Amino acid sequence: MVKAKVYIFEKQFDGFPKSGDLKIIEEELPPIKDGEFLAEAVYLSVDPYMRARAQFLKLGEPFIGFQIAKICESKNPEFPCGKHVLGFFGWRTHTISNGIHPEKDRKSTLIPDELNDLPLSLSLGVLGRPGNSAYFGFLEICKPKEGETVVVSGASGAVGSIVGQIAKIKGCKVIGIAGSDEKCKWITNELGFDHAINYKTEDVDAVLRKLSPEGIDCYFDNVGGEISSTVIHHLKKFGRVSICGAISGYNETSKVKSIYRPIISNELTLEGFLVARWVDRWDEGIKQNLKWIKEGKLKYRETITEGFENMFTAFTDMLSGKNFGKAVVKV
Ligand SMILES: NC(=O)c1ccc[n+]([C@@H]2O[C@H](COP(=O)([O-])OP(=O)(O)OC[C@H]3O[C@@H](n4cnc5c(N)ncnc54)[C@H](OP(=O)(O)O)[C@@H]3O)[C@@H](O)[C@H]2O)c1
CATH class of the missing domain: 3.40.50.720 (NAD(P)-binding Rossmann-like Domain)
Structure with a gap:
């Protein structure tokens, strides 16, 4: 039985987010069903929109966000074991998903092989x-x-x-x-x-x-x-x-x-x-930014915080301006 650690939205933010506003719980995950896969978070994103959207989120539910996760079990041929997936799974270490999301720009996608020679985390930043x-x-x-x-x-x-x-x-x-x-x-x-x-x-x-x-x-x-x-x-x-x-x-x-x-x-x-307006041209942006990176015309920087337990600090550090370039968390 796999146990996931999950940040739950406990208390509506009042001004700058405070540590008690989110709480980490453990959740036992059931076995995966046909069409599903189990993925383990590798990098999680912390972004300003999380603060802005919080007012519309339900209390008691997992906090929102994209992450890059490694598929460790799969009963879905589109998401094979061993591959990395970008998913809107929220702040959690393990996720069972079928890859579908009602919003087109939030459905799960495999990280393309052509990005293999660059850091995986870039799919949350310059290549995302x-x-x-x-x-x-x-x-x-x-x-x-x-x-x-x-x-x-x-x-x-x-x-x-x-x-x-x-x-x-x-x-x-x-x-x-x-x-x-x-x-x-x-x-x-x-x-x-x-x-x-x-x-x-x-x-x-x-x-x-x-x-x-x-x-x-x-x-x-x-x-x-x-x-x-x-x-x-x-x-x-x-x-x-x-x-x-x-x-x-x-x-x-x-x-x-x-x-x-x-x-x-x-x-x-x-x-x-x-x-999301350009979801149908998504690859064009990624490919052009990748080309500029490879030509040495576009530089990127990341501020990487280590540890799932430090996600909240990474989030508030980003909101208060401690990041250079993209703020991400490495599990
Ligand atoms: N429209 C969209 O689809 C879309 C998509 C992605 C992001 N966004 C928006 O784009 C903006 C940048 O997002 P990002 O992911 O690139 O974040 P980011 O710039 O990497 O991180 C947030 C930065 O905001 C600055 N900041 C914080 N409080 C500020 C204030 N009171 N006045 C001025 N600057 C302040 C800080 O830098 P300083 O040290 O310079 O203050 C901080 O590092 C955000 O507003 C986000 O909501 C929109």
């Missing part, structure tokens, strides 16, 4: 949803042109670090906004961003005016709130904004300039997206 959020969310919505100026917030994170590099590949001038000097150094020195702004110590408005007095063409927004209200005032006429996320939403807002004046007077295009 964050990478595709960057690829599609930036290229399809911002439609960047060579020579244009692009601003990216959350610039050192899983999505933002890839957006800035894709913008460089497309010949743009790229300004990243991140939360520490170390992150700013990483995105400029290692990833090739042209400039970085530390939003915790610098005046974003004043620095943007200095770095790009002529204004900016595209803004890829991971954070929302005060940073975005400031950036939007710097967009040129017909500027484009791709709204990927709003992680700063947990902070109370202070006096911010209304974003509506520049939206109207500059006839801006702002568009929010869910990466």
Whole structure:
């Protein structure tokens, strides 16, 4: 009999998540039936959307999330023993699944053999949803042109670090906004961003005016709130904004300039997206990002926390900005 460790959503988050909000239990798993497989978690993802979606989750149920797991028993020929699967199984060590999920972008998929020479965990990052959020969310919505100026917030994170590099590949001038000097150094020195702004110590408005007095063409927004209200005032006429996320939403807002004046007077295009919009083109994003990695044009970084028991810490560390690139947990 296999025992799974599972994080149960015990208490609705009130502000920043607290350790008692989730609790680990042990669950005895039954034998697998025809059409099912048993998989053991190898890497689990911790992502901002988990905090945002928590308000819609039922208490007493396993906490949500994607993981990469090794199939250890199978009665489903599509998911053979020994292969690795990407599944929306939640925060748990062992899962019985038939691979099906009502939402197309959450059904289980085998990790393709062509990724075998790269770390498995990348399928949770640059070669997974964050990478595709960057690829599609930036290229399809911002439609960047060579020579244009692009601003990216959350610039050192899983999505933002890839957006800035894709913008460089497309010949743009790229300004990243991140939360520490170390992150700013990483995105400029290692990833090739042209400039970085530390939003915790610098005046974003004043620095943007200095770095790009002529204004900016595209803004890829991971954070929302005060940073975005400031950036939007710097967009040129017909500027484009791709709204990927709003992680700063947990902070109370202070006096911010209304974003509506520049939206109207500059006839801006702002568009929010869910990466699932491109589920039918999913492989295109993965293949292009993989090609850029192999050509040395796209770099990735991961912040890996060891131990299933440390998942909650990995989650809150990510929410408070301790991660560079994608935050993952290795079981
Ligand atoms: N639309 C979609 O389909 C989709 C898909 C994936 C992700 N997303 C969204 O994309 C955004 C980035 O996700 P990710 O996975 O790449 O996360 P991430 O950037 O790797 O990690 C979160 C980062 O957010 C920053 N942050 C935390 N609080 C902040 C605040 N108050 N103001 C500004 N920055 C803050 C921190 O970096 P600093 O040190 O710089 O503060 C932290 O490292 C999130 O908003 C997420 O919800 C959307």
